[in-house]
Amino acid sequence: MKIEAVDFFYLAMPEVTTEADGSQDALLVRVAAGGHIGWGECEASPLTSIAAFVCPMSHGVCRPVSASVLGQTLEEPEDIARIAAAVEYDSMDLLQAAHTFSGVEMALWDLLGKARGEPVWRLLGYAASHPKTPYASVLFGDTPQETLERARAARARGFSAGKFGWGPIGRGSAKDDADHFHAAREGLGPDGVLLVDVGQIFGEDVEAAAARLPDLEAAKALWLEEPFQASALEAYGALARRSGRVKLAGGEGAHNVHMARHLIDYGGVGFIQIDCGRIGGIGPAKKVADYAVGKGVTFVNHTFTSHLALSASLQPYAGLADHRICEFPAAPKPLAIEMTATHLEPDASGQVAAPDAPGLGIEIDPAAIRKYLVDVEITVQGKTLYETPPLDQPSHPTAPHGSAG
Amino acid sequence: MKIEAVDFFYLAMPEVTTEADGSQDALLVRVAAGGHIGWGECEASPLTSIAAFVCPMSHGVCRPVSASVLGQTLEEPEDIARIAAAVEYDSMDLLQAAHTFSGVEMALWDLLGKARGEPVWRLLGYAASHPKTPYASVLFGDTPQETLERARAARARGFSAGKFGWGPIGRGSAKDDADHFHAAREGLGPDGVLLVDVGQIFGEDVEAAAARLPDLEAAKALWLEEPFQASALEAYGALARRSGRVKLAGGEGAHNVHMARHLIDYGGVGFIQIDCGRIGGIGPAKKVADYAVGKGVTFVNHTFTSHLALSASLQPYAGLADHRICEFPAAPKPLAIEMTATHLEPDASGQVAAPDAPGLGIEIDPAAIRKYLVDVEITVQGKTLYETPPLDQPSHPTAPHGSAG
Numbered sequence: 181m182k183i184e185a186v187d188f189f190y191l192a193m194p195e196v197t198t199e200a201d202g203s204q205d206a207l208l209v210r211v212a213a214g215g216h217i218g219w220g221e222c223e224a225s226p227l228t229s230i231a232a233f234v235c236p237m238s239h240g241v242c243r244p245v246s247a248s249v250l251g252q253t254l255e256e257p258e259d260i261a262r263i264a265a266a267v268e269y270d271s272m273d274l275l276q277a278a279h280t281f282s283g284v285e286m287a288l289w290d291l292l293g294k295a296r297g298e299p300v301w302r303l304l305g306y307a308a309s310h311p312k313t314p315y316a317s318v319l320f321g322d323t324p325q326e327t328l329e330r331a332r333a334a335r336a337r338g339f340s341a342g343k344f345g346w347g348p349i350g351r352g353s354a355k356d357d358a359d360h361f362h363a364a365r366e367g368l369g370p371d372g373v374l375l376v377d378v379g380q381i382f383g384e385d386v387e388a389a390a391a392r393l394p395d396l397e398a399a400k401a402l403w404l405e406e407p408f409q410a411s412a413l414e415a416y417g418a419l420a421r422r423s424g425r426v427k428l429a430g431g432e433g434a435h436n437v438h439m440a441r442h443l444i445d446y447g448g449v450g451f452i453q454i455d456c457g458r459i460g461g462i463g464p465a466k467k468v469a470d471y472a473v474g475k476g477v478t479f480v481n482h483t484f485t486s487h488l489a490l491s492a493s494l495q496p497y498a499g500l501a502d503h504r505i506c507e508f509p510a511a512p513k514p515l516a517i518e519m520t521a522t523h524l525e526p527d528a529s530g531q532v533a534a535p536d537a538p539g540l541g542i543e544i545d546p547a548a549i550r551k552y553l554v555d556v557e558i559t560v561q562g563k564t565l566y567e568t569p570p571l572d573q574p575s576h577p578t579a580p581h582g583s584a585g
Numbered sequence: 586m587k588i589e590a591v592d593f594f595y596l597a598m599p600e601v602t603t604e605a606d607g608s609q610d611a612l613l614v615r616v617a618a619g620g621h622i623g624w625g626e627c628e629a630s631p632l633t634s635i636a637a638f639v640c641p642m643s644h645g646v647c648r649p650v651s652a653s654v655l656g657q658t659l660e661e662p663e664d665i666a667r668i669a670a671a672v673e674y675d676s677m678d679l680l681q682a683a684h685t686f687s688g689v690e691m692a693l694w695d696l697l698g699k700a701r702g703e704p705v706w707r708l709l710g711y712a713a714s715h716p717k718t719p720y721a722s723v724l725f726g727d728t729p730q731e732t733l734e735r736a737r738a739a740r741a742r743g744f745s746a747g748k749f750g751w752g753p754i755g756r757g758s759a760k761d762d763a764d765h766f767h768a769a770r771e772g773l774g775p776d777g778v779l780l781v782d783v784g785q786i787f788g789e790d791v792e793a794a795a796a797r798l799p800d801l802e803a804a805k806a807l808w809l810e811e812p813f814q815a816s817a818l819e820a821y822g823a824l825a826r827r828s829g830r831v832k833l834a835g836g837e838g839a840h841n842v843h844m845a846r847h848l849i850d851y852g853g854v855g856f857i858q859i860d861c862g863r864i865g866g867i868g869p870a871k872k873v874a875d876y877a878v879g880k881g882v883t884f885v886n887h888t889f890t891s892h893l894a895l896s897a898s899l900q901p902y903a904g905l906a907d908h909r910i911c912e913f914p915a916a917p918k919p920l921a922i923e924m925t926a927t928h929l930e931p932d933a934s935g936q937v938a939a940p941d942a943p944g945l946g947i948e949i950d951p952a953a954i955r956k957y958l959v960d961v962e963i964t965v966q967g968k969t970l971y972e973t974p975p976l977d978q979p980s981h982p983t984a985p986h987g988s989a990g
Contacts, residue, residue, distance in 0.1 A: 198644070201644050202678070225640050225680075225681075227965065228679060230636075232636075232681070235630050235632035236631075239604060239605060239609050243603070273607070273628075273629070274630045275680050276681040380674070410677070411844060438816035558961075560961050561959060
């Protein structure tokens with residue numbers, strides 16, 4: 181098969197707010213090859229990611245992502261790795277390339293899996309898709325009482341694990357934060373798995389983060405997620421040496437395999453969280469999973485958007501029976517729910533698993549896409565490099581984009 | 586002063602090729618505040634970087650760069666640092682943000698310097714602008730004979746130092762490469778400073794890079810630049826431990842201060858090369874220079890484009906008398922020369938220095954901008970988020986861009 185078309189669909193809620201909720205918009209990718217269709221999703225700025233696909237070439241290693249994808253052969257998993265390597269090298273000076281390619285790469289796996297009638301996890305070499313324990317990913321309330329209620333609600337919905345994130349944490353005193361940690365524990369119950377995400381709030385300030393450790397430990401938090409800027413490896417390492425029973429978690433900001441490995445090797449994280457919509461897709465995430473196994477670190481998906489992204493993020497560690505925790509977007513915006521016709525609901529015992537179905541096993545709902553579609557047009561020197569493609573059939577570009585001419 | 590307008594101008598040569606020559610296009614930035622104008626330049630994909638400035642917000646920490654810049658107060662260097670911190674946090678999930686902000690940040694320094702009648706290096710705390718020894722930055726020839734001729738030509742133009750990059754190196758045998766190294770040495774003469782840049786060609790393959798070390802040492806190369814992928818810290822570290830008298834150089838891929846520090850601490854480079862058009866501007870580059878001094882590592886600018894970018898890249902280490910080497914774009918495309926009316930020509934002793942003039946000390950040539958201007962329009966939901974701005978006066982947006990609505 182040759183990759184004939186790559187189409188991007190920018191979806192958004194009618195109103196997008198400053199809330200730390202990544203499900204307010206989405207960038208869907210549709211790939212067509214050999215009569216098959218694959219779908220993927222970038223966890224990234226939609227307009228900027230589209231621009232990185234269609235932009236004119238700047239020089240030999242600042243080529244648009246399209247230049248390494250359109251017209252390429254797709255028959256084997258190795259073809260996806262070859263295309264990924266071409267993007268990495270030929271777009272090395274195009275910073276956004278990894279975010280753009282992430283959704284494309286996912287769609288290539290989905291397409292290849294459908295063409296072969298195999299789930300992606302099997303193409304990755306796994307013999308089985310092991311069930312995972314989903315945690316409800318919710319935001320801290322503005323008050324401890326609100327946090328308590330959200331924790332109780334998660335438990336009432338059947339979640340035995342809950343992750344509380346962002347909100348007021350780190351913006352007031354350690355005592356203020358402690359009240360939220362204990363409220364979350366109370367709401368989850370003594371046997372619940374409590375996870376805490378502070379969204380880089382401490383920058384590089386190791387002491388400020390360390391001041392929260394005693395209360396996190398008292399509340400029996402399993403992990404403290406993203407205390408620092410995504411690249412602050414020294415701060416991660418320094419805190420990890422002091423964090424005792426509370427392990428550090430991080431990795432959602434990794435846009436290549438190196439960054440994830442550095443968080444393990446230099447940052448000392450106990451949990452490495454990978455978003456397939458940012459790290460370059462499923463292939464790089466699988467490399468991180470393999471590396472984590474060798475280092476005794478637990479792999480966890482990072483997913484705050486749709487069930488297409490959720491299925492993709494489960495694939496890289498589907499076969500790792502001992503890596504059981506799974507982020508499950510518990511309260512996403514309607515567009516993230518509606519854009520897929522298939523959903524990965526927890527089973528009777530509350531577990532979820534990557535589907536045993538061809539590709540990613542997720543069907544897209546065209547009506548929902550149409551409802552949330554954001555119309556975009558990009559023209560350069562009077563030539564239209566991008567316009568929102570038709571939903572009913574793949575576009576067929578006559579030539580790859582590559583020059584401003 | 587309030588930042589009233591930020592205008593981007595995308596310039597390109599009529600034909601852009603796959604040559605590893607970053608001067609084939611440019612993204613100029615004009616900032617207006619309090620009746621003053623500042624200019625900067627992103628070393629980045631122009632269309633993608635523009636998109637990252639104007640894109641609709643995706644969520645609280647995936648805001649467009651514009652949201653942290655437009656309308657902000659600019660009176661002191663600390664204001665620039667505050668704006669940079671806002672971009673880093675509020676655009677943490679917008680990968681392209683650092684590349685986009687780099688040119689804006691430069692323009693903020695230029696504007697502040699002009700408003701105060703001070704060169705930027707003085708605003709950075711330096712008492713003097715020390716002269717640097719420029720090296721001619723040229724590409725390896727296709728044959729050793731061509732490399733020899735380019736080295737002789739550089740020497741004939743008065744350069745006592747030359748950097749040879751990319752081309753066939755690493756694509757054939759170590760012996761093939763050796764012929765180029767020795768040809769470059771022959772052309773430069775025995776007293777010339779020889780620098781070698783292999784443009785990430787070895788990926789993570791330490792042995793392949795190490796196989797070139799004996800001949801680099803025999804040719805008395807001062808450094809081996811970018812042997813590996815920009816984030817391959819382990820490979821850098823492993824090669825550094827074996828590289829003997831040839832020091833490793835790298836850092837142009839750094840898009841934040843952390844990455845540069847990691848190349849020093851984990852990668853063992855002896856020369857840290859910073860492009861102010863990528864790392865987030867002059868402020869972060871100054872932080873790297875301070876860090877390098879403390880670690881006994883030499884700071885070098887990375888500049889392959891215009892003399893506006895060259896002046897900006899000289900500022901962060903202008904006051905470091907012992908850090909003497911300076912990349913000087915010796916054979917850029919006409920647009921990179923023509924876009925500025927001022928040029929930093931080597932003095933009688935062949936040295937260059939950051940100008941003792943307000944701001945960056947570089948005047949822009951509007952006629953050249955007009956000649957190479959690439960016309961762009963980006964519309965979202967029927968609303969024009971970007972169109973090539975008028976050259977003669979700053980645009981005055983009525984509101985920051987920030988929602989898809």
